[in-house]
Amino acid sequence: MYSIQEITPQVFWVGGNDRRLERFENMFPLPNGVSYNSYLITDEKTALIDTVDTSIGALYLENVTHVLNGRKLDYLVINHMEPDHCANIEEIVRRYPNVQLVGNKKTFQFLEQYYSLNMSSNYLEIQEGQELGLGKHTLRFYFAPMVHWPEVMFTYEISQGILFSADAFGSFGALSGNVFADEIDFENVFADESRRYYANIVGRYGMQVQAALKKFTDVNIRMICSVHGPIWRKNLAYILEKYDKWSRYLPEKKGVVLFYASMYGNTENVMNALANKLAKRGIQDIRLYDVSKTHPSYIISDVWKYSHMVIGSPTYNMHLYFVMDALLRELSALGLKNRKISLIGNHTWSSGAIKGMHEIIDTMKNIEIVGAPLDVRSTLKPEREPELDALADAIYASLTEA
Known part of the structure; x- marks a missing residue:
């Protein structure tokens, strides 16, 4: 049974959750599981933003198929090539053989390291700041190397101010129906897990996080969609301030x-x-x-x-x-x-x-x-x-x- 949510007009959350996984990256305990988020835009052109882990691959593909409702998939944007997000790329290409894979040079280097299927004819290599029109929606790409892999990029949807942020602003913990941070008791359910996620996964790369944050100083971000954890559509200053402080290695409080x-x-x-x-x-x-x-x-x-x-x-x-x-x-x-x-x-x-x-x-x-x-x-x-x-x-x- 598919499980999707329309988070803004024509933009759908098509991800899922894994509550059975014991340890993230086989290291970090997951007492409350983890979510794998992916997003699908259905405009004149269709665009899928990232895929998910193999553990929820069947549900994910059902979600994508349901939202497309018989339409072809024009683009798959690959913000991050870590296996918990790239695991379904090959299956997407098999199902939609004309899909264009949107990434940077390093993205495709990693893709060829992970996959044996030759997908080079599907590549659409983009540059920093390049835009891709879908109709009413336009995607702009920002490179964010070493946040926390060298190929990472963020995708910004201009018309609605949505930042698809790869692993940045993510969190451990599965979603329980509510996909938005403002629908959740964030302080008691996700705040500690967001910090634990940042410190252990991204913490080494504070300088690179600061460089990425500076790129968005004058960008009107109205929603942040990470590949893990809840979506931010209200009080974005809360999580942005946390990331600014964490990436400068400054304590949140005395204790x-x-x-x-x-x-x-x-x-x-x-x-x-x-x-x-x-x-x-x-x-x-x-x-x-x-x-x-x-x-x-x-x-x-x-x-x-x-x-x-x-x-x-x-x-x-x-x-x-x-x-x-x-x-x-x-x-x-x-x-x-x-x-x-x-x-x-x-x-x-x-x-x-x-x-x-x-x-x-x-x-x-x-x-x-x-x-x-x-x-x-x-x-x-x-x-x-x-x-x-x-x-x-x-x-x-x-x-x-x-």
């Missing part, structure tokens, strides 16, 4: 994310004691995570949200505990900067955790170390509690400064 590794509970006890001391000092928005238990994508999302981090880890084989090492290296690879960080290490016979943390943190830009790093010897004895109090005071002072 503390404490995350730790602990083999036997001793480092955990210190982190719990510190969190308790911060709470007693009136600090709100405290998050506390065990890196061995919590998937790193959730920790990374909160690190993107908040201004301060406290990292606690034991030494393991004279080096940094490897799960913590992996998380910090991922934060460095994602380009995290502009944060205030406090450090707690633990060792019994050879101290290495704080040194290992510094080695990775020192690769990040504009990082301020708050308070003296605390290196615990197995357990925190009462006589060293003043050091923990001093660290709590330093974090409090940093959080409450103007």
Whole structure:
């Protein structure tokens, strides 16, 4: 049974949802599934914007067939060649052999890497700023390389101000009938998942996101249609401001994310004691995570949200505990900067955790170390509690400064 929605006159959402998928890209947990969005314009000429993942291919093709209602498909615009969006290109060409595939030079390079069917006669290679008329609707193409693949482009429909934005402005989470952000309790259902999606998927490419945003400074965008998550048609400033802040690596608000590794509970006890001391000092928005238990994508999302981090880890084989090492290296690879960080290490016979943390943190830009790093010897004895109090005071002072 087809499942489509007309989002503006002659523009249809023809995507679908996958609630069975456990992990996005086989890495990121999907407790609420994920949507795969595609859009079909039915003007004098018809244009399909992106395809979807193989998991919902049968529904997708039924949706497209229903909306076309016997008409031919003139264009398939390929904004992004990642497999969760390009998986149905070959099937579309088989069904509509005269369809023109709209993309850039890099698009077609990737297409030939993924597919063995020769579709070169269908190629319509476009340039930055080029326009394609469909009748009442006109498409203009903007290249957005490395947001987050090199071939990515955005398609802007001029008459209605619709930005088809590829993966940008996307989110984890399946849609439940309502396809518009203003029809959903966005703050409670999608806000965290949008940040988790951005930080982990696009976070490394903040400079490129900023370059893409600048292209639309004087463009009248009235709707944003991503390939994942809800469609934005109201209060676009909300998501645009989030993307501007996230891509400049600026925290959304003041708060503390404490995350730790602990083999036997001793480092955990210190982190719990510190969190308790911060709470007693009136600090709100405290998050506390065990890196061995919590998937790193959730920790990374909160690190993107908040201004301060406290990292606690034991030494393991004279080096940094490897799960913590992996998380910090991922934060460095994602380009995290502009944060205030406090450090707690633990060792019994050879101290290495704080040194290992510094080695990775020192690769990040504009990082301020708050308070003296605390290196615990197995357990925190009462006589060293003043050091923990001093660290709590330093974090409090940093959080409450103007």
